[in-house]
Amino acid sequence: MFKLVSSIIDSVFGRKRPLDVDDEDEVVEQQKKQKLEMTHRIKVTNLPVRELPAVKKYFKKLGYNRIKKAPEWDFGFITVDSEEEAQKCLQVVNSSTFKNRQLAGEYITETVQEHRDKFMSGSRGGKKGKRNQPTVDDKDDTRTPAEKLADQVTPLWREPYDVQLVKKNRNGTKQLMNLKRKIQGLKDVRDESQRAWAFEKGSLPCEVLDPIPSPEINGYRTKCEFTIGKNLDGEPTVGFLLGLYRDGITSVLEPSECLNVSDTAKHIARVFGDYVRKSDLPVYDRVEKTGCWRTLMTKTQSTGDVLILVQLRAADLTPERLEQEKKDLIHFWTQESGINVTTLIFQVWDGNSNGITDKAPMETLTGDGYIYENVLGCRFRLSASAFFQVNTPAAELLYAKCAEWCSIDANKKTTLLDLCCGTGTIGITMARSVDRVVGIEMVPEAIVDAKANAKLNNIENVTYYANKVEDKIDVVTGEKNEEVIAVLDPPRNGVHASVIRAVRDAEHIDRVVYISCDAKQALDNFVTLCRPQSNRFRGMPFKPTRAISVDLFPHTDHCELMIEFVRQKPNQES
Structure with a gap:
């Protein structure tokens, strides 16, 4: 019966023709040829990160x-x-300059099969990248560990x-344009005159001044939070992670x-690394959640504190054992380190989250728990947890420009609302x-510092x-x-929408100076401040009048964007 059914199936659907010896040999030869076929690539180094369209356009012009x-x-x-x-391309690359960068080339050759295997192993077993972005194979990544850390930090x-500076200024300008487009795109607007400024000719919604560079480009950070872990050789080390922990990277580099x-x-970091290596306590393992040494935070002010x-x-x-370690x-730190430590603080943290936390108490081991910094002729007391700008010379330029924009009229009694005052x-x-x-600030320790700082500088007109x-x-x-002027210097993600609505409802506030360390995240605040009146947003809207980027973070993507917003008057059309 089975043979009968099988013959019927073969007669209806046709039997798949078996390969004869010659066909098999041909397929094997094709496979061998494919495996031996070579790919020819030139690796081009010293290109700018991102800027992919410009890079492709440049090389297409070269053919x-x-x-x-x-x-x-x-x-x-x-x-x-x-x-x-490939040899011709190598000559072209080595003699080319792209955006003031001297390019360098390296000839890489491998079989098609090797290239395919590498790609497949990278895409299947490697780290998942963003959509449509190829993975980086370790063989292709010729960066030194120090270069990898520099790219991370x-x-x-x-x-x-x-x-x-040009890039940072461009990023700030981009968010101003996004504000303009969002205001243009609002629906059900009652009074079009309140957003007429967003439709004025010209690409920018307000005057954008030249960016202010940081006076110090290198070594400017006064605060660092170092991870205590193991380096690539498995040795206890104090430094930074070589990548993101969520991507599975746990190695630490000095x-x-x-x-x-x-x-x-x-x-x-170096001397404490020596201390940790000599200690009988193990470093903390972020994966296993075991070990002892976790984090070292430093604040090194211009005062020497x-x-x-x-x-x-x-x-x-x-x-x-814990008391002995203290x-x-x-x-x-007082006898062997060679560091003049103003105050030493200790925190025990057994939770899973990494980094210094406000969920555990801090114990002062030496000193009084405070250090001091000078800004624009004033002296400030800083605690371990309170926020303070990490680049003091650049912060002075930022605050001086902010004071200039507030343009206090000596003939008027003026109140300054310092919101998110730190x-x-x-x-x-x-x-x-x-x-x-x-001044209003959500971190209680910062307010304690603020009150102490006012007293330290003999300032009595503050609450x-x-x-x-x-x-x-x-x-x-x-x-x-x-006159009432509001200065907003909020966290990276801006302030709650109710804060902006309160500012709008306060009719006596005619000007707002908004200092943003991430204008993209603060964009919703800008829109809420500027959108035309409605049942939900009753106060007259503001409009941007000028903006400036102030760089407090050289070599990173971050930059402060300060925008002046002026309240529109009734029936004001622009």
């Missing part, structure tokens, strides 16, 4: 269309058909500083070649020019509130004076 480059790479690949073409380090880290902080915070996991330690740390830097530096300063700004709306809306 090369097969170009491979991921946005985050500072290198790329040109594929050609033969060794002869200071991604613009290969760019000349003037080029960095910060000795990091451009933005101060020499003092590098020295602290040094704050050091050591974080330890103590779940496996007896109380006696004594050992005190002895090391340790009080902006309000205190401007306090002698105004009648009254009101501080330790609250979220949105929880002190009555203070914002209730403040009355001849």
Whole structure:
């Protein structure tokens, strides 16, 4: 029966013809030929990260269309058909300059099968990249560990500083254009005159001034948070992760070649690395959640003051061993380290999250827990947890420009609303020019510092509130004076929408100076401030009048964008 059914199936559907010997030999030869066929590629180095369209356009003009480059790479690949073409391409690349960068080429050849196997293993077993972005094979990545760390911590380090400034200014301008487009795209607008400024001819919605560069390009960071882990050789090390932990990277490299880290902080990391290597306590393992040494934070101010915070996991330690370690740390930092430590702080943290945390108490082991910094002739006390700008010379330029824009009228009684005031830097530096300063900050320790700083500088016309700004709306809306100016210097993601609505509802606030460290995330705040009136947004809207980028973070993508918003008057058309 089975043979009958089989014969019927074969007669209806046809039997697949078996390969004869000659056919098999032909297929085998084709497979061998394919495996032996070579690919010819030129690896081009010293390219700018991102800028993929410009790179492709450049090489297409040179006659090369097969170009491979991921946005985050500072290198790329040109594929050609033969060794002869590859040698010519190599000569072209080595004699080419792209955006003031001397390019360098390397001839790479491998079989088609090797290339395919490498790609497949990278795409299947390697780290998942963003959509449509090729993975980087370790064989193709010729960067040294120090270069990998630099790309992680200071991604613009290969760019000349003037080029960095152009990019940062362009990013700020992009967000101003996004604000303009979002205002243009609003629906159901009652009064078109309130957004007429967004439809004015010209690409920019307001005047954009030349960016202010950082006075110091290298070693400017006054605060660093170092991971305590193991380097590529498995040795205990104090430094930075070589990549993102969420991508599975746990290796730590010393910060000795990091451009933005101060020499003092590098020295602290190095000597504490020696201490940890000699310790009988293991470093913390982020994967297994075991071990002891976790984090080292440094604050190294221009005054010479040094704050050091050591974080330890103590779940496996007896109380006696923990107390002994505190004594050992005190002895090391005061007697052996060679560092003049102003105050030493200790934190025990057994939780899973990494980094210094506000979920665990801090214990002062030496000093009084504070250090000091000078800004624009004022002296500021800083605690371990309070926010303070990490680039003091550039911060002085930022605050000076902010004071200039506030343009306090000496003939008027003026109130300055210092929203998200931190340790009080902006309000205190401007306090002698105004009648009254009101500061609001959600971090209680920062407000303690702000009050101490006001007293330290003999400033008496200030009032501080330790609250979220949105929880002190009555203070914002209730403040009355001849002139009221609001300065907003919020966290990276901006402030709650209710804060912006409160500013709009406070009719006596005619100007807002908004300092943003991430204009893309703060864009919703800008839109809320400028959108025409509605049932939800009752106060008259503001419009941007001028903007400027101030660089506090050379060699990184970050930059402060300061925007002045002026309230529109009723029936004002632009």
